[in-house]
Amino acid sequence: QQPVQSPQAVILREGEDAVINCSSSKALYSVHWYRQKHGEAPVFLMILLKGGEQKGHEKISASFNEKKQQSSLYLTASQLSYSGTYFCGTESGTGFQKLVFGTGTRLLVSP
Amino acid sequence: NAGVTQTPKFQVLKTGQSMTLQCAQDMNHNSMYWYRQDPGMGLRLIYYSASEGTTDKGEVPNGYNVSRLNKREFSLRLESAAPSQTSVYFCASSAAFPPLHFGNGTRLTVT
Numbered sequence: 001q002q003p004v005q006s007p008q009a010v011i012l013r014e015g016e017d018a019v020i021n022c023s024s025s026k027a028l029y030s031v032h033w034y035r036q037k038h039g040e041a042p043v044f045l046m047i048l049l050k051g052g053e054q055k056g057h058e059k060i061s062a063s064f065n066e067k068k069q070q071s072s073l074y075l076t077a078s079q080l081s082y083s084g085t086y087f088c089g090t091e092s093g094t095g096f097q098k099l100v101f102g103t104g105t106r107l108l109v110s111p
Numbered sequence: 112n113a114g115v116t117q118t119p120k121f122q123v124l125k126t127g128q129s130m131t132l133q134c135a136q137d138m139n140h141n142s143m144y145w146y147r148q149d150p151g152m153g154l155r156l157i158y159y160s161a162s163e164g165t166t167d168k169g170e171v172p173n174g175y176n177v178s179r180l181n182k183r184e185f186s187l188r189l190e191s192a193a194p195s196q197t198s199v200y201f202c203a204s205s206a207a208f209p210p211l212h213f214g215n216g217t218r219l220t221v222t
Binding site: 002030032034040041042043044047087089096097098099100101102103104 | 115142153154155170208212214215216
């Protein structure tokens, strides 16, 4: 079963912050975040491992709450380049080769 | 460095026709994958190959066959295309650990 992402879409002005959530009905071993710009391939952002700490990539960071089976992606002081669709991929013990991706959150950052 | 290369970029088929989507990677990765992406559905795994000589079903394998020709190449075949197979198809590869590296996709329309 696919993880649920929220919100489905968000519009920001440059410099604003956003949080994207990913929730699963299954126990999670890891959560993987990807970003896809329109017409392009998905690109890896970061991975959160069970028992691991919060990860960060410049102004994009993420957390993983194993007990709640949830992960959140935090985008701080958004830039125009952050626009795209964000996907979480969840691993539930079957190995990362069988990630199950959420339906995506479309983010638009305007000037 | 080319990464993951998919051919063709676009294809239009009539119902019942067959075709093979080609994928090659030059990163010496063991694992390769085929995903389909439909609006509102995110990325769904069709088949994957953990290593040369092995293939395994993903979430949506019906109507598809795959061949891991060698370590570099992984093809996806539609024997009798159906309109429900209209989608964007992504090939990806990975080492023994994440992340996945995606190709630029093949946009397939079945009429």
